Amino acid sequence: MTLPGDAAKSLNTWTDLSGFQALRQSAQSDAKSALPAVAKQFESIFTQMMLKSMREASPGDGLGDSDAGNAWRDMFDQQMSVNLSQQGNGLGIAQMLMRQLGGATSGSSTSASDATQGNDWQQRLHSVAGAAKGAGTQVLKWLPQDAQAFVQQLAPYAQKAAEKLGVSVRAVLAQAALETQWGKHMPSHSNGDTSNNLFGMKAGGSWDGEKVSVPTLEFEGGAAVHRRAQFRSYSNPGQSFDDYAQLIADNPRYAKALNHGEDVVGFAHGLVSGGYATDPSYAQKIIAIANSPAMKAALDGLKNIGSAPNPSE
Incomplete structure (x- = not known):
């Protein structure tokens, strides 16, 4: 499946949240094909939030720190989280999420029983896409x-x-x-x-x-x-x-x-x-x-x- 332009863009850079809406539309029309994209997007947001928490837990600002420097650091963390989620299997979060929602991952097969157990995964996928959009909006709320x-x-x-x-x-x-x-x-x-x-x-x-x-x-x-x-x-x-x-x-x-x-x-x-x-x-x-x-x-x-x-x- 080829995602709409906005959705594809959102998978490569953190600066465009409009891709969330495109992903949700894709999930509604072809939920199973959209699952890998949604899972990777969710992983990138989760990774960025983890990096943010680690930054906040650090002892304090360095002597060379500034508000402008902190802004660029946050933007770097955002983009790095996107890159990590797109390379190979990333941190494994997207892979785990796909298995939970009934999607097949690379190098794995899906049995009939797996398909039966995933009868409601389309609805859960829509919820994940909505949660990802909300989490992303919160993370980016006050960045430049x-x-x-x-x-x-x-x-x-x-x-x-x-x-x-x-x-x-x-x-x-x-x-x-x-x-x-x-x-x-x-x-x-x-x-x-x-x-x-x-x-x-x-x-x-x-x-x-x-x-x-x-x-x-x-x-x-x-x-x-x-x-x-x-x-x-x-x-x-x-x-x-x-x-x-x-x-x-x-x-x-x-x-x-x-x-x-x-x-x-x-x-x-x-x-x-x-x-x-x-x-x-x-x-x-x-x-x-x-x-x-x-x-x-x-x-x-x-x-x-x-x-x-x-x-x-």
């Missing part, structure tokens, strides 16, 4: 390739902050994306609740709101050191954007970051000159994200659906 979801949800708040600061929506969203790896990492409370802190705002002596204490990586004298710091916690993302905009607009330290319009370079260097971050590459990272294909595509998507202002205005 899902920048569009990040931008769509936060654009209204970013627009308000951008107008207050005299800068572009693109610049504000780029900084939030850098601080949180497109929403994937924010300071969290011990019970797992998010702080909604999208700009890494710390809780100094003048802050009387909710706080969260988490490990952080700071640069002191050009060297990265691990510290534990208290960060501000907000009830919703809008409060985070409002607090951030007020800080930048009212604090004389950040005067050089104001009123740059579409000049993201001037805005980013103004933040650094005011001491917003200790990372020596902070400005370059904001500029890179603002000019990235992911950001451009996300902003273009907003213009197409008419749900956010034109970032060039």
